[in-house]
Amino acid sequence: MATDTPQTTRPVEFDANPVQAVLRKYKGEKGILIPVLQETQDAYGYLPSAALEEIATATGVPLAQIYGVATFYAQFRLRPVGKHMVRVCCGTACHVAGAERITDAMSQTLDVAPGETTADDLFTLETVACLGCCSLAPVMMIDEETFGRLDEKAVRKIVKDYRTES
Amino acid sequence: MSHPLQPNVLTRPKIVVGLGSCGIAAGGKKVYEALVAEVAKRKLDVDIDETGCIGMCFREVLVEIRDPQRGSFIYGDMTPDRLPRILDEHVLAGRVIPEWLARSDELPGSEDAFFAKQKRIVLRHCGVNNPESLAEYQATGGYAALAKVLKEMTPEQVIEVITQSGLRGRGGAGFPTGIKWKFARQSRDETKYVVCNGDEGDPGAFMDRSVLEGDPHNILEGMLIAGYAIGARFGYIYCRAEYPLAVKRLKLAIEVARQIGFLGERILGSAFSFDIKVKEGAGAFVCGEETALIASIEGQRGMPRLRPPFPTTAGLWAHPTSINNVETFGNVPWIILNGAEKFAEMGVGKSRGTKVFALAGKIVRGGLIEVPMGITLREIIYEVGGGIQGGKAFKAVQMGGPSGGCIPAALIDTSVDYESVTQTGAIMGSGGMVVMDETTCMVDVARFFLNFTQKESCGKCTFCRLGTKRMLEILTRITEGYGRPEDIPMLEELSEKIKKGSLCGLGQTAPNPVLTTLKYFRHEYEAHINDKKCPAHRCKKLLTYRIIADKCTGCTVCAKHCPVHCISGERKQVHVIDQAACIRCGECLRRCNFAAVQAD
Numbered sequence: 128m129a130t131d132t133p134q135t136t137r138p139v140e141f142d143a144n145p146v147q148a149v150l151r152k153y154k155g156e157k158g159i160l161i162p163v164l165q166e167t168q169d170a171y172g173y174l175p176s177a178a179l180e181e182i183a184t185a186t187g188v189p190l191a192q193i194y195g196v197a198t199f200y201a202q203f204r205l206r207p208v209g210k211h212m213v214r215v216c217c218g219t220a221c222h223v224a225g226a227e228r229i230t231d232a233m234s235q236t237l238d239v240a241p242g243e244t245t246a247d248d249l250f251t252l253e254t255v256a257c258l259g260c261c262s263l264a265p266v267m268m269i270d271e272e273t274f275g276r277l278d279e280k281a282v283r284k285i286v287k288d289y290r291t292e293s
Numbered sequence: 294m295s296h297p298l299q300p301n302v303l304t305r306p307k308i309v310v311g312l313g314s315c316g317i318a319a320g321g322k323k324v325y326e327a328l329v330a331e332v333a334k335r336k337l338d339v340d341i342d343e344t345g346c347i348g349m350c351f352r353e354v355l356v357e358i359r360d361p362q363r364g365s366f367i368y369g370d371m372t373p374d375r376l377p378r379i380l381d382e383h384v385l386a387g388r389v390i391p392e393w394l395a396r397s398d399e400l401p402g403s404e405d406a407f408f409a410k411q412k413r414i415v416l417r418h419c420g421v422n423n424p425e426s427l428a429e430y431q432a433t434g435g436y437a438a439l440a441k442v443l444k445e446m447t448p449e450q451v452i453e454v455i456t457q458s459g460l461r462g463r464g465g466a467g468f469p470t471g472i473k474w475k476f477a478r479q480s481r482d483e484t485k486y487v488v489c490n491g492d493e494g495d496p497g498a499f500m501d502r503s504v505l506e507g508d509p510h511n512i513l514e515g516m517l518i519a520g521y522a523i524g525a526r527f528g529y530i531y532c533r534a535e536y537p538l539a540v541k542r543l544k545l546a547i548e549v550a551r552q553i554g555f556l557g558e559r560i561l562g563s564a565f566s567f568d569i570k571v572k573e574g575a576g577a578f579v580c581g582e583e584t585a586l587i588a589s590i591e592g593q594r595g596m597p598r599l600r601p602p603f604p605t606t607a608g609l610w611a612h613p614t615s616i617n618n619v620e621t622f623g624n625v626p627w628i629i630l631n632g633a634e635k636f637a638e639m640g641v642g643k644s645r646g647t648k649v650f651a652l653a654g655k656i657v658r659g660g661l662i663e664v665p666m667g668i669t670l671r672e673i674i675y676e677v678g679g680g681i682q683g684g685k686a687f688k689a690v691q692m693g694g695p696s697g698g699c700i701p702a703a704l705i706d707t708s709v710d711y712e713s714v715t716q717t718g719a720i721m722g723s724g725g726m727v728v729m730d731e732t733t734c735m736v737d738v739a740r741f742f743l744n745f746t747q748k749e750s751c752g753k754c755t756f757c758r759l760g761t762k763r764m765l766e767i768l769t770r771i772t773e774g775y776g777r778p779e780d781i782p783m784l785e786e787l788s789e790k791i792k793k794g795s796l797c798g799l800g801q802t803a804p805n806p807v808l809t810t811l812k813y814f815r816h817e818y819e820a821h822i823n824d825k826k827c828p829a830h831r832c833k834k835l836l837t838y839r840i841i842a843d844k845c846t847g848c849t850v851c852a853k854h855c856p857v858h859c860i861s862g863e864r865k866q867v868h869v870i871d872q873a874a875c876i877r878c879g880e881c882l883r884r885c886n887f888a889a890v891q892a893d
Binding site: 157158159160161162164165192195196199200201202203217218219220222223224255256257258259260261262263264266273275279 | 314315317318319350351353493494495496497498499502534535536572573574575576577578589590591592593594595610651653654655659660691694725727729733738741742745749751883
C-alpha cells in the first residue's frame with residue numbers, strides 16, 4: 128500500500144489541464160473516483176497533491192476521502208517515479224524459485240531498497256505479488272518488458288544494458 | 294478425448310503464434326515479427342495468426358502449424374533463429390521436425406501426456422481461436438447459447454439448467470451458481486447487476502487472466518446469460534489492473550459485440566437489453582472478496598462489510614447483484630449448449646464439471662490445465678505435470694494461495710474436489726497449484742503467505758490487522774533462528790482467533806497456510822526452534838558455511854567478495870571462514886567456482 132508522504136507544496140508550474148480533461152470525461156457518472164485517479168496518474172506519472180485538490184473541487188468528494196482511496200490501493204503513487212519501473216515478482220512460484228535473491232541483487236545493483244528511486248531518477252524498484260508468468264520464475268518486469276528465468280548475473284547484465292541505452 | 298486444439302476449417306496452411314502474457318514474456322512478439330518477415334521472404338501461401346494461452350507455458354514460445362490435410366503441429370521453445378528451419382523443412386518440404394515437436398495430430402509429441410487427462414470446457418477456445426476475432430468465436434459455436442436462451446428458454450429454465458448441472462463458484466468458495474442466480478432473480482428491484490470477478494490476486498494463479506486474454510467473448514456470453522436469468526440489464530467486469538492485455542481484449546470484445554448487436558438494446562430481436570463495462574482494479578487483494586469488490590466499483594476503499602445482507606439482496610449501489618468468478622461464467626455457454634447432464638457427468642459427489650488450474654513451482658510441465666473434478670493430485674502432478682523438476686522428491690503442493698494450505702506427499706492420492714481438498718485443511722481456491730520439492734522450507738512458505746496477507750489486510754478487523762502481524766513476527770523470528778518453544782502454541786492460538794474474529798474470507802482463511810504446515814510439517818518448525826536448523830537448507834540465517842579443504846584451490850575469490858572480510862587464507866592455500874564473524878549472506882557460496890563452499 129502506498130505509505131509515502133504526499134508532496135505538500137504545490138509546484139509553481141503545475142499544469143491542471145490533464146486532470147481537468149480527465150474530470151470532463153467522467154463528468155456526471157457515479158463511482159468514478161478510482162478511474163479518475165488512474166487516468167490522472169497516467170497523465171502525470173504519479174498523483175500530485177495539486178491534482179487531488181482539483182479532483183476534490185470538481186467532484187465534491189472530500190480531499191480526506193480521496194487520500195483514503197489513493198493510499199489504500201497499491202497502484203497509486205504520491206511521488207514521482209524513475210524513468211524505468213522495475214517490478215520484481217515475489218509470487219509463490221517465484222518465491223520458491225528464489226525471488227528473494229533477485230530482489231537482493233536488484234537492490235544491490237541499483238543501490239536502492241524496494242520502493243525507492245535511484246538518485247539519477249532512472250529506476251524505481253518495486254516488488255509485486257504476482258506477475259502471472261509462473262512458469263518462467265523467477266520473473267521481473269522493466270516497464271512493459273518481462274524477463275524470466277533470472278539469476279543474479281542476468282539481473283546485473285539487464286541493468287547494465289538499460290544504463291548504456293539511456 | 295477429442296483433440297483439444299482442433300484446427301478450424303482451413304483452405305491453406307495457417308501458422309499460429311501463442312501470444313498470451315506468458316508467450317509474450319517468453320519472446321512471442323519477436324517470434325511473430327520474425328515469422329511475418331520469413332514468410333514474406335519465401336513468398337509462402339500461408340496465413341499467419343495469433344492465439345491466446347495454449348497452456349504449455351513450459352514450452353513457450355509455441356508456434357502451431359495447422360495444415361488443412363494433416364492437422365495440427367505444435368512446436369515448442371521457438372526462437373526467431375529456429376523459424377527458417379520450420380518454414381523450409383515443415384511448410385515447404387512437408388517434413389516434420391520431431392525434436393522440436395510438442396504435440397501433433399500425426400506423430401506422438403513429447404507433451405502428449407500433458408493433454409491426455411485434460412478436459413477442456415472453459416479453455417475450449419484458448420489457444421485455438423484468435424481472441425480478437427468475433428468471427429472465429431462464432432464459427433466455433435460462440436453466441437449460440439445466448440441465441441438459444443433468448444429464443445427458447447425462460448429465465449427460470451436457465452436457472453434450472455445451471456442448478457441441475459451442479460456448477461459451483463470457481464472463485465474458491467464453491468457456492469452453487471444456480472442458487473445464487475435464483476436468489477438474485479427473486480430479489481424485487483427494477484435495477485439489478487451482474488458482476489464478473491476478475492480480481493485474481495492469489496500469487497501463483499493466472500487462470501482468469503488466461504481465460505480473459507484467450508477467450509473474452511466466452512465470458513461476455515456467460516454474463517449475458519446470467520443477466521437474462523436474474524433480470525439485470527447491466528454488468529461490470531472487475532479486472533485486475535495488472536492484466537493490461539486482458540483489459541485491452543475485453544474492451545475490444547465489448548466494442549465488437551455492441552456493433553454486431555450482442556450487447557445493447559433488444560438483443561437478437563428479443564426484449565432483453567444488456568450492456569457491460571470494464572472496471573479496472575487498483576491493486577488490492579482484498580477486493581477479490583465480493584463486498585470489498587462492490588465498494589471498489591463504487592469508488593471507495595475496498596473494505597468488506599458484514600453479510601447478510603448478501604449482494605444478491607443488496608449489492609452494488611444497494612441493488613441486487615450476482616457476483617460470479619470468470620471461470621464460472623466460462624462454463625455457462627457450454628452448459629446451455631450441451632445440457633446439464635453432460636456437464637454433471639464429469640466429476641464426483643457435489644463437485645461436477647471441470648476445474649482450471651495454474652500449475653507452477655518445481656514441476657516439469659508448468660502451465661494452464663483443465664481437468665475433470667475427481668482427478669487425483671497424483672494424476673495432475675505426475676501425469677499431466679510430468680513430475681518434479683530434476684528428479685527431486687515431491688514434498689507438498691500448495692492449493693488455494695494465501696487462503697489455502699500445503700497438502701503433503703502422503704496425501705497425493707487425494708481426489709481433487711471441493712470436499713476432499715477442504716478435508717486436508719487446504720481449499721480448492723481459485724486454482725493456483727504450486728508444487729514444492731525437498732528444497733522448499735515449509736516454515737518459510739508459511740511466512741511467505743503471512744507476509745502477503747498481513748500486507749493485504751484492509752485493517753478493518755482487529756484480529757486480521759494485528760493478529761497476522763504478530764504471526765508474521767513469530768514466523769520471521771523462527772526462520773531467523775530466534776524461535777522459542779512457546780511459539781507454536783502461540784501460532785495456533787492466534788490462528789483460531791483470527792479465523793473467528795474476521796469479517797471476510799481474507800482474515801478467516803489467512804491462518805490456513807500456517808495451520809496446514811503445522812499439521813503436516815511440525816517437525817520442520819521444531820527443527821528450526823529447537824535445533825536452530827532448517828532441514829531444507831533454505832533459511833539463510835540458520836546455515837553454516839564451510840570451505841571444503843579438498844576442493845578449495847585458494848583462488849581468493851570468496852575472500853575478496855566477503856562483505857565482512859571473515860574469510861582468510863593465502864593464495865593457493867585452503868581458505869577458512871571465521872564462523873563468529875560470518876553474517877551468513879552466502880556470497881562465498883555463490884562466488885566459488887569450484888563448489889568448495891558448503892552450507893548446512
